[in-house]
Amino acid sequence: MQRTQFGEMACSIARTLDVIGEPWSPLILRDVWVGFTRFEQLQADLGISRKVLTERLNHLVDHGVLERRPYDKRPRYEYHLTAKxxxxxxxxxxxxxxxxxxxxxxxxxxxxxxxxxxxxxxxxxxxxxxxxxxxxxxxxxxxxxxxxxx
Incomplete structure (x- = not known):
């Protein structure tokens, strides 16, 4: 099922929901804020599927809310809050x-x-x-x- 896109609405609440309106996104932001920056840490704390976590992390990175920083040669990344x-x-x-x-x-x-x-x-x-x-x-x-x- 396709999620309704709110980003084009002339409403700041709707535009914000377009970025973090899916229930996992605020919980991911909370976890990154408190120091869970690696994929495995986030998955273990939230009990979220790898697929959903990957989609949410990509979405938050695409919207400039999180940034990826490499920490290994495999490549593996940590996630950090941007100013946004x-x-x-x-x-x-x-x-x-x-x-x-x-x-x-x-x-x-x-x-x-x-x-x-x-x-x-x-x-x-x-x-x-x-x-x-x-x-x-x-x-x-x-x-x-x-x-x-x-």
């Missing part, structure tokens, strides 16, 4: 915060985040880039941008 990929991890941290709040249950969150700047355990907090105030869905008006399809 590291910024997607910020999105995953927001998703994790939502999951921690609404889905963690009595056990609590499965991971904690220690902020390098202050050394404290914290959570992701969306803020306006202009004034620094909290910025959530109820705090904004959605206006057409220069790339809007009108």
């Amino acid at each position: 990929g590291a910024e997607l991890v910020d999105l995953l941290m927001v998703m994790a915060g939502w999951g921690d709040r609404w889905l963690a249950g009595e056990a609590g969150p499965p991971a904690l985040y220690r902020h390098h700047a202050c050394g404290e355990i914290s959570r992701v907090d969306l803020r306006c880039a202009h004034c620094g105030e909290p910025m959530h869905a109820g705090d904004v008006d959605l206006l057409p941008g220069p790339g809007a399809a009108i």
